[in-house]
Amino acid sequence: MTGAGGIGYALIALGPAFSLFVTVIASKPFLILTVLGSAMMWLVSLIACGLLWRAFLPGAVWVFLPLLITVVAIQEAVRIYYWHLYLKIEDFLNKLATKVSKQQLVATDKIQIAIASGLGHGIAHSVFFCLSLLTPAFGPATYYVDSCVHMPLFLVAAFTALGFLLLHTFSMVIAFNALAGDKRSHQLFVPVMHLCAALLTLVNLLPGGCIAGVPLTLMCAVVTMAVAGKIVWDKTGSGSGDLNSLHRVHSASRL
Amino acid sequence: MEKGILEMVGGEIIGIVSPVSICMLLVVLLVHTLTPHGSSTSVATIAMMIYNEQPNDSFVEKFKGGLLNAIVFVCIVMLVTFVLVGLFYFRFTKCLRVYMGFSAFTVLAWMGGIVAVELIQFFSIPIDIITFAICLVNFASVGVMAVFFCRMPIVLTQGYLVVIGMLVAFWFTKLPEWTTWILLVAMAIYDIVAVLAPGGPLNMLVELAIARDEDIPALIYEARPVLPRQISGPPPMSSSPTPARTRRWSNRRAPRNPGVGRGNSGSNSALDNLWTSNGQPTSLITEPPLAPEVGIIGSRLVSSTGDAGMLNSISTVVAGHQATESNVDEDTVPLVSHGTNNSSTAAALDGMESGMHFQGSDQGGSESEDEGLGLGVSGAVKLGLGDFIFYSVLVGRAAMYDLMTVYACYLAIIGGLGATLILLAVWRRALPALPISITLGVVFYFLTRLILDPFVVDLATHLIVF
Numbered sequence: 001m002t003g004a005g006g007i008g009y010a011l012i013a014l015g016p017a018f019s020l021f022v023t024v025i026a027s028k029p030f031l032i033l034t035v036l037g038s039a040m041m042w043l044v045s046l047i048a049c050g051l052l053w054r055a056f057l058p059g060a061v062w063v064f065l066p067l068l069i070t071v072v073a074i075q076e077a078v079r080i081y082y083w084h085l086y087l088k089i090e091d092f093l094n095k096l097a098t099k100v101s102k103q104q105l106v107a108t109d110k111i112q113i114a115i116a117s118g119l120g121h122g123i124a125h126s127v128f129f130c131l132s133l134l135t136p137a138f139g140p141a142t143y144y145v146d147s148c149v150h151m152p153l154f155l156v157a158a159f160t161a162l163g164f165l166l167l168h169t170f171s172m173v174i175a176f177n178a179l180a181g182d183k184r185s186h187q188l189f190v191p192v193m194h195l196c197a198a199l200l201t202l203v204n205l206l207p208g209g210c211i212a213g214v215p216l217t218l219m220c221a222v223v224t225m226a227v228a229g230k231i232v233w234d235k236t237g238s239g240s241g242d243l244n245s246l247h248r249v250h251s252a253s254r255l
Numbered sequence: 256m257e258k259g260i261l262e263m264v265g266g267e268i269i270g271i272v273s274p275v276s277i278c279m280l281l282v283v284l285l286v287h288t289l290t291p292h293g294s295s296t297s298v299a300t301i302a303m304m305i306y307n308e309q310p311n312d313s314f315v316e317k318f319k320g321g322l323l324n325a326i327v328f329v330c331i332v333m334l335v336t337f338v339l340v341g342l343f344y345f346r347f348t349k350c351l352r353v354y355m356g357f358s359a360f361t362v363l364a365w366m367g368g369i370v371a372v373e374l375i376q377f378f379s380i381p382i383d384i385i386t387f388a389i390c391l392v393n394f395a396s397v398g399v400m401a402v403f404f405c406r407m408p409i410v411l412t413q414g415y416l417v418v419i420g421m422l423v424a425f426w427f428t429k430l431p432e433w434t435t436w437i438l439l440v441a442m443a444i445y446d447i448v449a450v451l452a453p454g455g456p457l458n459m460l461v462e463l464a465i466a467r468d469e470d471i472p473a474l475i476y477e478a479r480p481v482l483p484r485q486i487s488g489p490p491p492m493s494s495s496p497t498p499a500r501t502r503r504w505s506n507r508r509a510p511r512n513p514g515v516g517r518g519n520s521g522s523n524s525a526l527d528n529l530w531t532s533n534g535q536p537t538s539l540i541t542e543p544p545l546a547p548e549v550g551i552i553g554s555r556l557v558s559s560t561g562d563a564g565m566l567n568s569i570s571t572v573v574a575g576h577q578a579t580e581s582n583v584d585e586d587t588v589p590l591v592s593h594g595t596n597n598s599s600t601a602a603a604l605d606g607m608e609s610g611m612h613f614q615g616s617d618q619g620g621s622e623s624e625d626e627g628l629g630l631g632v633s634g635a636v637k638l639g640l641g642d643f644i645f646y647s648v649l650v651g652r653a654a655m656y657d658l659m660t661v662y663a664c665y666l667a668i669i670g671g672l673g674a675t676l677i678l679l680a681v682w683r684r685a686l687p688a689l690p691i692s693i694t695l696g697v698v699f700y701f702l703t704r705l706i707l708d709p710f711v712v713d714l715a716t717h718l719i720v721f
C-alpha cells in the first residue's frame with residue numbers, strides 16, 4: 001500500500017540487520033566480504049532445496065512437512081560445511097597476521113566473523129522470502145491470504161522474516177562457539193531450534209493461524225538471541241574492559 | 256587498541272565491489288522505472304544487424320537469430336580492438352585522445368539526454384528546454400574533463416565513470432531478450448580468448464604497452480588514487496615519507512579515455528606503470544563515431560607493502576601454502592613478478608574487453624623498499640568500464656523479470672568478481688574479469704527464474720518459512 005507501506009515492510013524485515021551491519025560490520029571490509037560470501041552460500045543451499053522439491057510444488061498441503069524437514073537438514077549440513085571453510089580461513093588469517101606482524105584473531109574477532117556469517121544467511125533469507133515479494137506492496141492496494149484475514153501477507157512475511165533473520169544470525173554465533181568448543185548441547189540446540197521455528201510456521205496454514213504463528217516465530221528468535229548472548233557474555237568475561245579477562249580471552253583463543 | 260587483521264584485509268576488494276554495486280543498483284532502478292518489461296521500441300544497433308527479434312518468433316528462430324547477432328557483434332568488437340592495437344602501435348595518440356573525448360561526450364550528452372528526458376516524462380518534472388540544455392551540456396563537459404583525468408576530486412571522476420557505465424548498460428538492456436543473453440555469453444568467451452590467448456588483441460595491447468612502458472588509453476575505474484608522480488626528476492617513486500597506509504593522490508592518471516562508442520568498444524586500461532618515463536598520457540582509444548560503446552575494462556591490482564598491499568601479502572601467503580618454504584617476502588614479491596603492468600582491455604571500438612591485471616611492482620632489480628613501496632603503494636585496484644557495463648546489463652535484464660532474479664544475479668556476479676580478484680592475486684597476470692561472473696550470473700538467473708521463483712513464492716503465500 002503505497003510507498004510508505006512498502007518501505008515500512010522492508011524496514012520491519014531488514015531494519016535490525018541494517019543497524020547490525022552499520023555498527024558491527026561496515027567498518028571492516030573483511031566482514032562485508034563474509035556477509036556476501038555466506039549470503040551466496042545460503043542462496044546455493046536454497047537453490048539446492050528448490051531443485052529437490054520443485055516438482056512437488058504447488059501441491060498438496062501435506063507436502064510441506066517433509067519439505068521443511070529435508071530443507072532444514074540441508075541448511076544445517078551447509079552450516080557445518082561453512083564451519084569447516086571458516087576453519088581454513090581462520091588459519092589463513094592467522095598466518096597473514098603473523099606475516100604482517102599483527103595480532104592473531106582474538107575471541108571478539110571470531111564472534112564478529114560469526115555474526116557476519118549469520119547476518120549473511122539472515123539477510124539472504126529476508127531478501128528472498130520477504131523483499132522479493134514486496135514489489136506489489138508499493139502499489140495502492142494490499143493483499144490478504146485466505147488463511148490469514150487479520151494481517152496482510154506483507155506484514156506477516158515481514159515479521160516472520162525478521163524473526164528468522166535474528167534466528168539465523170545468532171544461531172551462527174552459537175554454532176561457531178559450539179563447534180569450536182565441542183559442546184554437544186549447543187551443537188544440538190541450533191538445528192533443533194531451526195527445525196522448531198520452521199515447523200511452527202506450519203501453524204500459519206490453519207485458518208487464523210498467523211495470529212499464533214508470528215509471535216511464536218519471534219519467540220524462537222528471542223530464545224536464540226538469549227542463548228547467544230549468554231555465550232558471548234561468558235566468553236568475554238563479565239567485564240569487557242578488564243585486563244584479566246582480556247588475557248583470558250587471548251589465552252583461550254590461542255589454545 | 257591496535258588494529259586487528261580484520262580491518263586490513265579486503266579493503267581493495269570492497270573498493271571495487273562498491274562502485275560495481277552502485278552501478279548495478281542505478282541500472283536496476285532505471286530499468287524498473289522506465290522499462291520494466293523490456294523496451295517496446297526496438298533499438299537499431301550494431302548488435303541487431305542481422306536479426307531483429309520479434310515476440311512471436313519460434314524458439315529455434317530466436318536462438319539462431321540471437322546467435323547470429325552475437326557472433327556479428329563479437330566480430331566487430333574484435334575488429335575494432337585490432338584497429339585500436341594498430342593505432343596504439345603506430346602512436347596515433349592525438350587521434351585516440353580526440354576520439355575518446357568525443358565518445359565520452361556523446362555518451363553523456365546524447366544517451367544521458369535521452370534517459371533524462373524519459374525520466375522527466377515519467378516523473379512529470381517541470382523543467383524547460385533551455386535549462387535542460389544548459390544543464391546537460393555542462394554535465395557532459397565536466398564528465399569529459401573528468402575522464403581525461405584533469406585535476407578534480409577523485410570521487411567526481413569515479414562518479415562520472417559509474418554514470419557512463421550506467422548509461423551504456425541501460426542502452427544495452429534495450430536489446431531483445433535472447434540476443435542479450437547470448438551476447439553476454441559470447442562476450443565472456445571472447446574475453447577469455449582476447450586476454451589469455453597469445454594472439455588475442457588485448458594480450459597484444461598489453462604486451463605493447465609493457466614493452467614501451469606506456470599507458471594504454473582506456474576507461475578505467477580506479478578504486479583509489481595513486482601516488483602522484485613527478486613528471487620530471489627522479490623516478491616517481493614516493494620519496495615522500497608518507498606512511499604506507501595513506502592514500503595518495505595521483506597526478507599521473509593515465510589515459511583514461513573513455514572508449515565509448517555505440518556498440519562495443521573495449522578500451523584498454525592502461526597498464527598504469529608508475530615507472531613509465533614519459534609522464535603524459537599517451538594514446539587514446541579512438542572510437543568510430545557510430546561504434547557501440549564500451550568501456551575499457553582492465554583491472555589491475557597493484558601490490559604494495561602498505562595498506563593496499565594486503566593482496567600482495569595474501570598472494571604470498573597463498574603461495575606459501577603451496578611451497579612450504581617460500582622465501583618470498585614482501586620486498587621480493589615485486590621482483591618476482593615481472594614488471595608488466597596489468598592490462599586493461601583494449602578498447603576496441605566495438606568490443607569491451609575486460610582484463611584484470613596484476614601489476615608487479617617494478618621492473619628494476621634494485622628497488623629499494625621505498626621504490627617498491629611507492630609503486631605498490633598506489634594501492635589502486637582498477638577495473639575496466641566494460642566490466643561494469645556488462646555486469647549491469649545482466650542485472651538489468653534480470654530486473655525485467657523480477658527482483659528475486661536481481662538479487663540472485665547480484666550475489667552471483669559479486670561472487671565471481673571476488674573469485675577473479677583472488678585469482679588475480681594468485682596468478683599475477685592479466686585476467687579477464689567477465690567470464691566467471693557472467694557464467695555464474697547467467698546460471699543463477701535461469702535457476703532462479705525456473706526453480707527458485709515458483710518455489711519461494713508458493714511457500715511464502717502459504718506463510719511457510721524456513
